[in-house]
Amino acid sequence: MKVDVKAANQFFNQKRLRLTAIIVVFGLAYIGASLGLGFQSRSLLGVQDGIAWLAQNFIPNEASKGYWTEISQQLLRTFLVAVASTTCTAAVSLFLAILGAKTLAVSRSISWLIRGFASLMRNIPIVAWAMILLFSFKQNDLTGFLALFFMTLGFLTRAFMETIEDFGTEKIQALQATGATYLQIIFQGLIPEIAIALMSWILYMIENNVRDATLVGLLTGTGIGFIFNLYFKSLRYGAAGLVVLAVILLVVSVELISNLIGRLLS
Template sequence: MNPNLQQVNHFFNKKRFRLSLILVILGLAYAGASLGLGFQTHSLLNIQDGIAWLIQNFIPNEASKGYWHEISQQLFRTFLVAVAATTCAAVGALFLAIIGAKTLTAAITVSWVIRGFSSLLRNIPIVAWAMILLFSFKQNDLTGFLALFFMTLGFLTRAFMETIEDFGTEKIQALQATGATYLQVIFQGLLPEIAVALMSWILYMIENNVRDATLVGLLTGTGIGFIFNLYFKSLRYGAAGLVVLSVILLVVTVELISNLIGRLLS
């Protein structure tokens, strides 16, 4: 047999073996999880019944229109909490990123401390933040704000640090060689150069926090999440469906506006 053909066959046999091994591992993981939960796989065959029930009950009807005023108020309230948490976190994240970026920090230890701090904040799920803060601040808008703030602070700090470090040590040294001070390098050289990238991260987090704010509202008893929970538990499914539709429209609108701003800035 041709040596080249043997190599090709060996390559594909190796790839097939790896693929088969991955599929076996996934299958065993699913089987183990199903047995542990007592989940019956054949229940998936009846999923169309659940979808039919959703279509029948969750489509907003004529009676649901009477809830629109209350829904729009809470939706706007949720949006404001998400925007406020993101913008406040962005200011704090920029300050921490400037201090902790390897290209700007005076001590590498400071950089590692800030990186560890930001990783801790962003790796705690938003639901966990809400549950932790509930013990101290109870069910109110402040709890939702703080939960979004802490998670966003950790995420944006890390993102801003990487953006600043991508600016490059050589450019910073070149600015310093011209006689620019530390503050001039940051505010007149660095920030104008990376402003578009920073704004893109902020817009992304606003989009993300609008979604998360809905979930946080379920726990904190505020905003659109609370209204959905109230309507659903009181069997007002049409109104609950209108809440879901309004959240989808808000998220899509925020994303479209973010994309438009991103194109204008670039």
């Protein structure tokens, strides 16, 4: 097969020009942001000192082991809030997704309304939700639950709608041709077919919400985030380091369990 050397060189030159342009754009963006913030690049030279301090102070020690009971209790509390908010949101999101999916929508206006609602909800950061709800519900587990609920609602609704639409209009029309009603199509045709995909999204959001629940706890004064903040501010750095280690172990464990469940379902 004859290779057009000139065309090949032109192709690779275009690739190099695009790569160079991207690097220049990111470089200019960094310079602009640094100048705007008054950030000095030479400050990065002191990063190793900060890492050395963390290694000396945030490593769990013998004294920090006495805090393990309290840490494990709050870790479980945080995990339960994440699971409860995700599972409750999944039920509401599935209902909204069925109404909003183009292949099942009762009306086009309702579909667009639900899509707009989902986009709005998922684009509000979890920190913003926590701060907004904090004024109404104060510092308690309910505030963290609702913050995770509203943020997850937008994400799962959109994900479920796309999953339902992937089911295909042809399959729905085939079920209608057999005389199946709207509810029969949903509960006997659609949901059994997409159940594994829906479960995968739910497991993914449980993983994500376990991490977010830690951050929310810093603001709502609950769970593992609260005691990390408490230990850190009281200069109990070894105990704070143990909290970080416990959160990492929890997140990794949840991810491994989710992957195992995903393999079993598939």
